[in-house]
Amino acid sequence: MDVTIVPNKLQGRVTPPPSKSQTHRVILAAALARGRSRLENVAISQDILATLSCIGALGAHWERKGERTLEVTGMGGIFQPGKELPHFDCGESGSTLRFLIPIALAVAGGGIFTGRGRLMERPQEPYIHLFREKGISWNREGDTLTVLGQLKAGDYELPGNVSSQFFTGLLYALPLVSGISRIVPTTHIEGRDYLAMTLDTLAGAGVTVTELHNTIKYFHITGKTAYKAMDYTVESDWSQAAFWYAANFLGGQITIQGLNPTSAQGDKAVASFYWKLARPGDVDLDMSQYPDLVPPLAAMAAVRKGTCRFNNAGRLRMKESDRLNSVTAALIALGADIREGEDSLTIRGRDSLMGGEMVDSQNDHRIAMMAAVSAQTCQKPVTILGAECVNKSYPNFWEHFQVLGGNIHGLVLR
Template sequence: MDVTIVPGTLKGAVTPPPSKSQAHRLILAAALSGGVSTLSNVDFSQDIEATLGCMAALGASIQRPEPGVVEIHGLGNSIVQAGPAPILDCGESGSTLRFLIPVALLVGGEAHFTGWGRLMERPLTPYEDLFQEKGITWKRENGVLSVDGGRGYDALALEPGEYVLPGNVSSQFFTGMLYALPLLDGPSVLRSSTPLESRGYVDMTLDALRTFGVTAEETEPGVFAIPGNQHYQPRNLAVETDWSNAAFWYAANFLGAQVDIRNLNLDSVQGDRQIGTLYWKLARPGDVDIDLSQCPDLAPPLAAMAAVRKGTTHFVNAGRLRMKESDRLETIARTLNALGAKAQVGEDTLTLEGTDHLAGGTVDGCNDHRIAMMAAVAAIACKQPVTVLGAECVKKSYPHFWWDYTALGGEVHGLVSG
């Protein structure tokens, strides 16, 4: 689906979708519990559908009694099972893949992971190095990842002990281990060999674990002591509104819209709640540096703001953006430059020299939900219409984005329902 946006102001109230990051974590904890959990305010985006599908493949019962609600009958704190190795289709969700690799090893046999888009190209080396050291077979062939603990069905593939991961690749590896290690029959230690980036996402994981009755204590920065023989307890919860997607409406306001962003938890553990602080940092004229190591998903909306502010914005520690749904460093710069911005890319940096307005034009959504939404927001500051190719990619995290955009007064041509 290709859409054309006529520049104009946006005005009104909007509630961003529920947090995809939190929903992944709550679904996983509920599926590992020994009972029935009900999660409400769930947005069934493509990534969330992937996680639900994988947990069902592992044996959890997933029911949807009403819109926005999912009822999960858990696996009973253990998923050791006999039978064929499960095939886990992770779609294009990096969270699903990285969270579930350690969990799937609790099967005790073999698990196969598939995906589409760039998913199976995204870095998995931290797990590969760690698990091969532990004697776990790791094979990637024809777009399929197979892991095999080689222990048969009477013993777990993971054993209690010390696990060391680099903290500068993705916090998702830590989340996966933090979910699996508490179910082992003895204590474990999870240690970061480098400063831990995207720390806010690890905090979200620890919060979800606590909510479901599981503890992991950070004894020193980047070192987690995890008791064994723990049990996930079922819970009934509502998913919070998502700060990562709310950031695009912050950017819209920066560019001249008047959007009332509702239902945000100001005390949330979501790391991207810092968008408010960064908004005001960019609102002041002059040159500014922004470190993206703890908030990589904020890069697109922040870049849209930086494109039209008074001053030069230098984003640093942004290298991990290259391994998102697109090479997001390159696609941010290419998209904004196509609209008339002045952006330059370094190995792990992005620099934008602010300009008074953007021209407009045609851009490719690059099968990247955050690039398409960035282009839509940037259209507010354009003189001419903006055409976004492949605009349906917003379904990955914000399925009703275009409908919210039009409800706020945006003029969008080419929308197709569904």
């Protein structure tokens, strides 16, 4: 689906969708528990549907109760080797794939994982090196990955500068096996706030992990810990709210509702970044902990007084698109002054953008949303190719955009 947006300032009230990162985590905790969990404020995006499909392959059961309520009957986290390896369709969800690999090794002796888009091109080296040391086989052919072996307790060394998702996968899986385990970061951890969300969810399910601090340089995990069923309400998503922050920066008047200012979600930092960019002058932003904020912040930086440099953003190259490249291409099409570096972006702000061109979303939900809010400040209409990709994380985005006054041609709502 291609849409054309006629420039128009947005105004009104909006509640961002439930946190996708939090939803992945609570669904997995519920799936590993004994008994039934009730999860409130759950939105079924494509990524979340992938995780639900995978917990079904593990042996858990789930059922929707109304539009935003999910009941999950867990499989108890007990090792259940079968005659055939379970098959996990991870769609395009990197979280689903990286979280499920060690869990599948712990409860099923491995699994066959498939994915679409760029999913299987995204880095998996930390797992590959770890598991080969532990005698676990790893074989990828095209978009199919087969992992075979039983996860065992022990020491696991991981680089922290690739993705915190590898830590989360092991933090979920190692409590299920017998013995004491340690996860030892070998570099500075990027995405520590995502790990805080993981540990918070685990604690809610009765799983305690000794965290890193000044004297202990590793995560300490006690094995054979039973996950407990829980009732949980998912928070609204700061990552998605960031696009409405960008819309306001570009002249909109939107009241953003339902956000928890004390959330464990690291992307709540968009609020402080907003005010940094609102002040004129040159600014350097370290994005190592906030890669998902780069597209909406780049939209802001394109129309401010001063130059903004987004540094330590190399991880963006292995997202749904090469986001350093796709952000650059999209904003150049709109008329921005932007330069792409190896792990950075440099944007010199302008008074407005020209528009009048087509923006290829490159099947990346965050690029489509960035282009949509940027269209507010353009002088001519903007056409976005592949606009349906927002279904990956924010299925109601175009509906919300339209309710806020967005003038969209070509939109087909479900």
